[in-house]
Amino acid sequence: MHTTVPPETGQAQSTERTVVMDVLNITKNLPLGRERIEILKGISFQIRSGEFVSIVGPSGSGKSTLLGIIAGLDNPTTGQVLIDGVDITRMSEGKLAAVRNSEIGMVFQAFNLIPTLTAQENVEVPLYVGKHKGSPSARAQELLALVGLTHRLDHRPNQLSGGEQQRVAIARALATDPAFVIADEPTGNLDARNGENVLELIAQLRTQTGKTFIIATHDPVVASHADRTIRIVDGKITEIEHSNGSFT
Amino acid sequence: MKASMYFNYTSRSLLRGGLRTLLAVFCVAVGVMAIVALQLVGSMLQNSLTSSTRDTNGGDIAVTAQSVPFKASDLSYFEQLKSEGAITNYTAVMSANGSLSPVASPGTSGPLSPVASSSQSFSVNAVDPNNYPVVSPPTFVTPSYGSVSNLLTRNQVIITQQLSTTFHHKVGDIVTVYIKTQAGSGQTLHVTIAGVVADSGVFAQSGNLMLISAHDEQAAAPSTPASYSTVYVTTANQAQTDAVVKAINQHFPLASTQTVAGALQAQQSSIDLISKFLEIAGLLALLIGGVGIVNTMQVLLSRRKTEIAMLKTTGYRRVDLYVLFGLEAGLLGMVGGIIGAAAATGVSSIVRILMQNLGLTVPFQLNPWTIAGGVAIGLVTALIFGLIPIVQAANIRPLNVIRDLSESRGASSIALTIALLVVLSVLFCALAIVILKNDVVLGIAAVYGAFAFLLVLSVFFGLVVFVVSKLPVPEHFDLRYLALILVGMAASVLLYLVLPVFGILLFAASLVGIVIVLVPRTWKVSTKMALRNIGRQRTRTTTTMLALFITASLADRR
Numbered sequence: 001m002h003t004t005v006p007p008e009t010g011q012a013q014s015t016e017r018t019v020v021m022d023v024l025n026i027t028k029n030l031p032l033g034r035e036r037i038e039i040l041k042g043i044s045f046q047i048r049s050g051e052f053v054s055i056v057g058p059s060g061s062g063k064s065t066l067l068g069i070i071a072g073l074d075n076p077t078t079g080q081v082l083i084d085g086v087d088i089t090r091m092s093e094g095k096l097a098a099v100r101n102s103e104i105g106m107v108f109q110a111f112n113l114i115p116t117l118t119a120q121e122n123v124e125v126p127l128y129v130g131k132h133k134g135s136p137s138a139r140a141q142e143l144l145a146l147v148g149l150t151h152r153l154d155h156r157p158n159q160l161s162g163g164e165q166q167r168v169a170i171a172r173a174l175a176t177d178p179a180f181v182i183a184d185e186p187t188g189n190l191d192a193r194n195g196e197n198v199l200e201l202i203a204q205l206r207t208q209t210g211k212t213f214i215i216a217t218h219d220p221v222v223a224s225h226a227d228r229t230i231r232i233v234d235g236k237i238t239e240i241e242h243s244n245g246s247f248t
Numbered sequence: 249m250k251a252s253m254y255f256n257y258t259s260r261s262l263l264r265g266g267l268r269t270l271l272a273v274f275c276v277a278v279g280v281m282a283i284v285a286l287q288l289v290g291s292m293l294q295n296s297l298t299s300s301t302r303d304t305n306g307g308d309i310a311v312t313a314q315s316v317p318f319k320a321s322d323l324s325y326f327e328q329l330k331s332e333g334a335i336t337n338y339t340a341v342m343s344a345n346g347s348l349s350p351v352a353s354p355g356t357s358g359p360l361s362p363v364a365s366s367s368q369s370f371s372v373n374a375v376d377p378n379n380y381p382v383v384s385p386p387t388f389v390t391p392s393y394g395s396v397s398n399l400l401t402r403n404q405v406i407i408t409q410q411l412s413t414t415f416h417h418k419v420g421d422i423v424t425v426y427i428k429t430q431a432g433s434g435q436t437l438h439v440t441i442a443g444v445v446a447d448s449g450v451f452a453q454s455g456n457l458m459l460i461s462a463h464d465e466q467a468a469a470p471s472t473p474a475s476y477s478t479v480y481v482t483t484a485n486q487a488q489t490d491a492v493v494k495a496i497n498q499h500f501p502l503a504s505t506q507t508v509a510g511a512l513q514a515q516q517s518s519i520d521l522i523s524k525f526l527e528i529a530g531l532l533a534l535l536i537g538g539v540g541i542v543n544t545m546q547v548l549l550s551r552r553k554t555e556i557a558m559l560k561t562t563g564y565r566r567v568d569l570y571v572l573f574g575l576e577a578g579l580l581g582m583v584g585g586i587i588g589a590a591a592a593t594g595v596s597s598i599v600r601i602l603m604q605n606l607g608l609t610v611p612f613q614l615n616p617w618t619i620a621g622g623v624a625i626g627l628v629t630a631l632i633f634g635l636i637p638i639v640q641a642a643n644i645r646p647l648n649v650i651r652d653l654s655e656s657r658g659a660s661s662i663a664l665t666i667a668l669l670v671v672l673s674v675l676f677c678a679l680a681i682v683i684l685k686n687d688v689v690l691g692i693a694a695v696y697g698a699f700a701f702l703l704v705l706s707v708f709f710g711l712v713v714f715v716v717s718k719l720p721v722p723e724h725f726d727l728r729y730l731a732l733i734l735v736g737m738a739a740s741v742l743l744y745l746v747l748p749v750f751g752i753l754l755f756a757a758s759l760v761g762i763v764i765v766l767v768p769r770t771w772k773v774s775t776k777m778a779l780r781n782i783g784r785q786r787t788r789t790t791t792t793m794l795a796l797f798i799t800a801s802l803a804d805r806r
Contacts, residue, residue, distance in 0.1 A: 064650050073561060073646040094565050100646070101563020112558045112649055116260035121253060126562035128250045136253075172562070184650060 017048035020179055020212060021070065026079035028065055028235075039065050040076070041235040047180075052206055052213045054226035062235040063216040064184055070214065071182045072100050083179070101130040105173030105181045105211075109188035111165040113157040119144060119168045120153040126175045143171035146208070147201060163194030170201065174209065181205075183215045187222055199225050258576040265548045269580065272548075275540030275795075276584025276626045277591060283530030283683065284592035284622035289599045290523040291615055303383045303449040305511045307338075307480035308489050311496055313503040317475035325499055326479055334492055335483050337382045339375065340476040342429065342465060346372035346458055348415060349424035349436075370411055370456035372427050374465035377401065382482045387446040390419045394443040400461040404442035411456040412444045419444060425458065427465070429475065435468045524684065528694050531680050534625065535698050537584075538633035538676065543791040545577060545637035550788075556641055557648035569642040577634030578627055585626020589619045625683070632675045636668045673699055702794065709793040710786065717783025721776040725765055733761045 028040040039062045047053055057063045068074040070081050072088050080087045088099055105126075113122045123140035132139075144153060147167040157165055166186060173181050186202070187195035203225060206213055215222060223229045229241040262269045302308065318340065326338040347369045375381075377400035388394035389409055399406055405425075407417065417423060421441045428434035439460065445451050466474060481496075483489045486509070493505050549556070559569065593614060643664070673695065681691035722729050736758035744751025764775060782789055 068647050068650050071561070073650065097560065097563050097565040100561060106561050106649075108649060110554075112554060114257070114555055114558070116264050117257060121256065124253060125559070128253055129563045129565070129568050136250075176563070 017050060019046045020049045020084060021047035021214075022080075022082040022085075023047075023070060024080040024082065026066065026069055026076045026081070028062070028069065028074075029077045039235050040069075043079070043232070043235075043237055045230055045237065045240065047212060047214060049179075050206070050210050050212055051228065052202075052226045053215070054223040054229045055214065055216045055232060056218060056220075056223045056229055057232035058218065061232045063218075063232050066232065067182060067184050067214070067216045071104050071106055072096050098130060101126055102176055103179050105176065105178040107166070107169050107173050107181065107183035107186045109185035111157070111162070111169045111189070113165055113168055113172075115157050118154045118156055119149060119160065119164075119171075122157070122168055123171045123175050126172065130176065132176060139175060140171070143174055144168070146174075146205070147171045161194070162190050163197055166190060166194070166198050167201065170198070170205070174205070174211070178211070180212045180214060183213070185217055185219075186215060187217070187219060195219075195221075254572060254575055258572065258579055261548075261552070261576060262579060268544050268548050272541050272544035272580050272630075273584040273587065275537040275544065276581050276630055277537075277588035279530075279534035279537030279629060280585045280588025280622045280626040281591040281595060282533030283527070283625060284589050284618060285595040285599065286526035286530040287523075287618050287622075288592060288596035288615065290519075290526045291618060292596065292600060293519060293522060301512045301515065302508045303381075304452045305383075305480075305506060305508050306341075306450060306478070307382045308483045308508055309481040309493055309496070310506045310511075311479040311481060311500065311503050312477065312506070313500065314477060316502050317477050318479060318500075318503075319476075320474045322500070323476070323479070326481065329481075329492065329495070334488065334495070335481050337379070338479055338481045339379045339382050340479045341380070342374035342462060342475065343477040344372045344374070344427045344429040344465075346370050346425050346427045348417075349426065368415070370415075370458060371454070372425070372458045372460060374460050374462040375400070377461050377463075380459075381450045382480050384449050386449055386451055389444045389446050391443060394445075396459070399442040400459060400464075403437065403439045403464055404461075405439045406443040406445055406459040407441055408451050408454050408457045409444055409447050410454075411458060412441075414456055417441055427460075427468075429472075437464065437468050439464075524687070524690065527684055528690070531683055531694055532698055534629055535676065535695070535702075538629055539702065539791065540795045541577070541580070541630055541633040542636055543788070543795045545573075545580075545634050546640070546788060546791070549573065549637050549641035552641075553644055553648050553652070556644045557646050560644070560646035561649050566642040570638060573638040573641055574631060574634065577630045577638060580634075581627040581630025582623060584630065585623035588626055589622035592622060593619065625679070628679055629676075632672055632679065635672055635675075636665065639664070639668055705797070706790055706794055709797070710790045713782060713786050713789050713793065717779055717786070719761075719779055721764055721772050721779065723765075723769075723772070729761075729765070733758055736761065 023043060023045050026040050026043040027038065029036045029038050031037075043062075043066060055063045055066060065074070069076050069089070072081075072091075075089055079089070081089050083099065083103055088096060091099065113119075114125065117125070120137065120140045123143055124136040127136035127139060141150070141153065144150060147170055149164060149167055149171070152160060152164060152168075155164075157168070160168065166189075170181075170186075173183075181202075183202075187198055190198060199222060202213060202215075205211065213226075215226065217223055227242070230237055231239045231241065265272075323338075323340055326335070326340075329335045330338060375396070377397045380396055385395065389412075394406075396406065412418060419441050423439060423441065425437050425439055426434055427437060437460070445459075447454065451457065462474070481492065483492055489507055493507060496503065496505055556569065559572075564572075677692055677695045680695045681688050684691045684694070720729060720732070737755060740751050740754035740758055742751075743754055764772065767775075
């Protein structure tokens with residue numbers, strides 16, 4: 001069930017876009033000793049198809065917790081996350097795994113590649129569960145070519161630089177052709193040059209694939225690449241900044 | 249394609265495990281080695297004892313008259329049975345004790361005093377060379393084509409291979425033998441060793457035995473009437489055997505009869521007992537190896553928490569991870585099983601040699617099914633004991649990929665662990681019952697008895713870990729700390745009276761308690777951190793201690 005919303009102003013909102021993710025009044029409480037602390041205090045926003053959204057905030061603001069919830073890795077205390085109109089917060093483990101496999105690709109600050117597998121095998125990993133057409137190795141090679149790593153297919157993660165590892169991680173995130181790519185501080189472990197390269201790659205992939213990118217970061221340079229920046233402070237959205245400079 | 253990736257992932261993960269993987273393989277290998285070696289030895293024993301029971305028995309019926317030996321006139325009864333067709337053949341044997349003179353010299357026979365110590369004694373059977381044995385002829389070691397009738401002539405004797413080895417005599421040696429029957433007086437014979445027979449068939453359980461001709465024995469003591477200790481009888485069939493046994497028992501009420509079936513039954517019950525004992529010993533070794541697998545796999549998989557969370561993030565379900573880690577445990581078990589089965593072959597060969605040195609002839613037989621079964625047991629054991637770490641690993645939450653979450657210690661986690669332990673015990677019980685050849689009661693008793701022992705041991709080690717993790721590391725001596733040291737020392741003295749080694753260890757620990765206050769501050773901090781770290785993963789530390797204790801106990805026993 002897609003909701004059509006009016007087009008936003010800005011470079012990537014030239015046409016009408018459907019809402020592909022609806023985050024509704026998310027709260028998250030966690031026990032801390034005998035007390036419970038409120039990490040997220042009612043977060044609501046929508047993500048549209050093909051959008052590049054950054055979630056920014058200081059350390060401890062709850063952005064990683066929010067990212068975990070919208071990626072289907074964690075459950076909120078209350079609230080809903082609708083992907084294509086389906087609430088993923090109340091799904092069974094098996095169904096949620098299928099959603100993570102087919103709808104969401106994830107990229108992490110620490111790359112999280114499997115150290116015993118080669119670059120190609122790492123990209124193939126998501127293709128061995130769920131239903132996917134074609135040969136996993138051909139798909140992996142195609143994606144590694146897309147991120148410029150054709151010459152590194154048989155290299156293990158410890159034989160790759162940080163930037164190359166993150167490229168492999170991005171290729172893995174795209175392996176199952178998901179609707180969303182969700183990244184947690186994707187440039188956090190990279191130097192400025194490699195960080196910029198990865199951001200360029202994301203921008204290029206966004207153009208080529210039309211995927212929706214959601215990135216949590218505290219880096220204003222990363223956030224500046226986004227169509228929209230959702231700022232979170234102390235578990236609440238304080239402002240939403242559009243790339244044209246307007247605020248909500 | 250998928251299988252290839254799964255295999256690559258699991259095999260490389262095991263290689264990456266390094267020493268931990270080796271330890272797990274060792275645990276499986278030790279368990280499998282124990283079970284296969286003990287099964288092989290049991291099987292060899294069984295074959296040794298039952299394969300030629302008729303030959304070992306000397307005939308279909310062995311009639312023994314120890315208290316009142318048969319006289320020559322008694323043999324007419326057997327002759328009558330033979331002429332009536334009730335039996336097919338018989339032979340009478342005179343048994344005596346023999347000893348060798350240290351100096352071998354040719355000469356004539358005559359009465360002499362004993363010339364050798366009892367430690368050099370052996371059995372001597374005087375037989376009719378033309379009618380002995382009534383079962384399969386013996387296998388000659390030297391000369392290879394010898395026969396009893398050809399060699400037992402003119403003061404020539406035949407000896408068993410064991411006697412040849414024990415007394416270092418060979419064919420052609422002339423020896424002086426002092427022979428004493430139970431009833432008659434002793435006599436000395438100068439004889440030539442004409443043949444050496446293998447310790448098999450009719451001589452399988454004979455040990456140190458010398459065969460001489462009854463004629464030569466009689467010629468040495470013509471005034472002593474012949475007395476036969478045993479008559480070996482052959483019959484045409486089992487019905488005949490049963491009828492003849494009845495008739496002989498009626499005719500010679502003081503004699504005892506042993507049929508092949510009776511010998512087999514007597515041997516079988518002792519073989520069953522030995523086999524069961526060996527199998528239970530192997531099973532316990534396997535169980536102990538299993539504890540090692542649980543511990544090793546827990547450590548191996550907990551190191552890969554983020555990796556497992558990553559797999560879940562990409563869409564892997566619990567069931568996918570069960571397959572992946574099950575394959576890992578299976579590979580581990582198979583490698584351990586192969587190594588264990590290979591080692592068992594060597595160990596069983598050594599055991600066989602040791603048994604032969606003890607005088608028991610055991611043919612070396614490698615049952616391929618037992619060896620293949622060993623590999624299968626290794627595989628199944630690894631899967632059974634891998635169950636707990638695999639399920640725990642598959643339960644890792646995908647959120648671990650973003651932040652390190654502590655392991656759940658809630659009621660559901662405890663309930664899951666208890667349920668898994670119950671499943672594990674039931675599965676291992678089923679395996680034990682299969683290994684113990686469907687002996688359900690023994691299987692349950694062995695497995696749950698061992699589990700109870702391990703539980704008691706775990707509680708003890710858990711308590712030790714708890715106490716150790718709470719030990720204080722003070723900056724200065726204070727009254728409470730000194731009181732603690734004094735209590736420790738007093739306890740060590742009391743413990744010394746019951747368990748000296750543990751008493752000394754506790755005393756040493758108490759002394760360390762004094763020393764630690766005097767060491768530099770950085771050392772104190774390190775010690776404190778080490779003690780607190782022990783307490784952080786109490787369950788795992790307890791399992792490690794249990795595995796180390798048992799491994800050390802096994803090594804000590806070997």
